[in-house]
Amino acid sequence: MPTNVAVSRSGRIFACYPSGLDANNTRYQVAELTTNTTETPYPNAEINSPPGGAINYTEYPPMGANYQDYFLGVQSVAIDPLERLWILDTGRALTPNGTLVPASYGGAKLVAVDLATNTINQTIVLPPTAAYPNSYVNDVRIDLRPNVTASGQGVAYVTDSSQQGQNGLIIVDLGTKEAWRHLDFTPFVRAEKQHLSSVWGEQVYFMPGPNQPFTFDSTGADGIALLDGSDTIVWSITGGRHLYSIPNQYLLSRAPNSEVQAQANVKSLGEKGQTDGLMQDTNQYIYAGNAEQNAINVYNARNPTVTTYIRDPRIGWTDSMWISNQTLYFLENQLFRSPSYYPGTDRRIKPYVLYRAPTADGGSRVSPMMI
Numbered sequence: 461m462p463t464n465v466a467v468s469r470s471g472r473i474f475a476c477y478p479s480g481l482d483a484n485n486t487r488y489q490v491a492e493l494t495t496n497t498t499e500t501p502y503p504n505a506e507i508n509s510p511p512g513g514a515i516n517y518t519e520y521p522p523m524g525a526n527y528q529d530y531f532l533g534v535q536s537v538a539i540d541p542l543e544r545l546w547i548l549d550t551g552r553a554l555t556p557n558g559t560l561v562p563a564s565y566g567g568a569k570l571v572a573v574d575l576a577t578n579t580i581n582q583t584i585v586l587p588p589t590a591a592y593p594n595s596y597v598n599d600v601r602i603d604l605r606p607n608v609t610a611s612g613q614g615v616a617y618v619t620d621s622s623q624q625g626q627n628g629l630i631i632v633d634l635g636t637k638e639a640w641r642h643l644d645f646t647p648f649v650r651a652e653k654q655h656l657s658s659v660w661g662e663q664v665y666f667m668p669g670p671n672q673p674f675t676f677d678s679t680g681a682d683g684i685a686l687l688d689g690s691d692t693i694v695w696s697i698t699g700g701r702h703l704y705s706i707p708n709q710y711l712l713s714r715a716p717n718s719e720v721q722a723q724a725n726v727k728s729l730g731e732k733g734q735t736d737g738l739m740q741d742t743n744q745y746i747y748a749g750n751a752e753q754n755a756i757n758v759y760n761a762r763n764p765t766v767t768t769y770i771r772d773p774r775i776g777w778t779d780s781m782w783i784s785n786q787t788l789y790f791l792e793n794q795l796f797r798s799p800s801y802y803p804g805t806d807r808r809i810k811p812y813v814l815y816r817a818p819t820a821d822g823g824s825r826v827s828p829m830m831i
Contacts, residue, residue: 461485461798462812464599464737465791466537466545467784468575474502474545475791475814479514479553480533480560480596482798486513489531490547493814502545503578507531514553515561522559523593524551526566528585533567536780540572540602540614541827544581547571548600548618551591558670558799562593570600570616570632582634584616590630590639596622597630598682599737599780603690603828604634608712611635614829615712617693619681623666625650627680629695631711642711642722649681651699657734657796659751659776665802666699674802683738683780685746687761690828694746696735703729703748703759732757732766736795737780739788741823747788749778756781756790758820769820774813783825789816 461482462475473493477485488508491499501508510530516523524532536548551567554560568591572582591597598621604614613635620628620641628644643649655676657664665674679698687694687705694705710722733750735757740746746759747769755771756778774792781790791814797807 461793461795461808462779462791462814463793463795464536464780465789465814466539466782467787467789468539468543468545469784471784472575473789473814474537474539475499476534476537476547478533478535478550480535480550481554481795481800483554483556483558489534489549490537503573503580507580515555516564522555522561524553524561524563524567526564528566528569528583531571535597536599538600538602539575539782541604541829543575545573545575546600546602546616547573548597550595550597552596560669563591563595564593568595568597570618584632584634584637584639586630586632586639590632590641591620592622592626594622594624594626595620599684601684601686601693602634603686603708605690605828608690608708609633609635617684617686617711619684619695620649621680621682621698623668623678623680625678625680629681629684629693629711640714642719643726644719646723646726648704648723648726649695649697651676651678651680651697652702655699655701657752659734659796660754662796663802664796667800667802667804670804674804677801682736683748685738685740686826686828687740687744687746690826694729694738694740696732696738696748698734698736701731701734703732703746705729729759729764730766732759736778739781739783740826741783741819742826743821743823745820745823747781749775749781749790751777751796756788770817774815783819783823786819786822786824787816788819789814
């Protein structure tokens with residue numbers, strides 16, 4: 461089952477298949493889609509095959525393996541303006557009975573692959589102060605403008621959607637490899653209380669683990685996007701319908717009062733439907749799936765308004781989106797029918813599908829790189 465898609469300027473398509481959402485996702489975590497029906501482990505089969513698997517069963521309870529040089533549970537992929545594929549590894553995987561194990565240090569990481577040579581040129585291991593054992597690093601956006609960090613190498617913004625409630629935004633300096641958090645445990649990043657959505661006529665209750673009673677979806681900050689030339693960071697919560705934003709200066713700051721300032725400068729942009737991933741374009745549009753209405757909506761930051769852009773009965777759980785060459789790509793993976801949701805059985809009907817459609821008003825992907 462795929463969760464995330466990224467498409468290069470030359471049309472190469474990459475997807476990921478996290479072992480933390482499907483215990484059957486063990487063949488590989490990242491692949492390049494070579495035809496409409498075939499894919500190849502990327503950047504090679506070896507890095508997708510951790511020795512002994514993604515889980516360390518020598519500990520009790522089991523933990524995610526601490527491999528820094530192998531993919532364990534890749535949740536997201538994104539391409540930066542230098543045509544590097546950034547791979548976000550949660551370091552977590554499901555046991556065969558559906559238990560999500562915590563991550564060990566070394567498992568949660570960001571890996572950059574040069575698409576010109578198909579080789580890894582950077583690995584950033586997320587420290588335990590930024591990615592907790594029960595964190596679920598979910599999505600990532602890259603800003604390579606040299607003025608955003610002291611290192612001049614750019615920054616990554618990462619969401620922590622942990623269903624254990626340890627939610628927040630993670631900021632990573634791509635030059636120094638330092639990482640820190642903001643907005644931890646605040647209402648802006650946590651699931652809304654008693655959030656209940658309905659997809660294809662099915663009420664979506666969350667199953668927190670094997671043989672546990674169902675509850676409301678507790679998935680926190682998930683989709684993330686860039687606005688205003690990347691000076692504004694926008695994110696959404698899967699366990700809710702609101703869109704939030706913050707000027708990037710408050711996330712980049714590490715001053716003693718920076719967390720208070722960050723919380724004071726979050727803005728609610730209103731409701732845009734129940735959404736997983738987000739995508740931004742050069743028209744100041746934010747694309748957001750609307751699972752409850754079989755649609756993809758657009759938030760127009762210039763108005764601001766939310767309108768329906770695409771509506772089709774085949775659209776349900778739009779997990780992620782990407783823009784390349786004025787084309788919007790989006791994945792439908794039926795996540796709400798997986799064992800993680802009530803009644804705890806696998807009701808997904810293959811195949812999972814990658815769709816594409818023209819962007820609204822010819823919008824292109826935002827590629828922040830120059831001052």
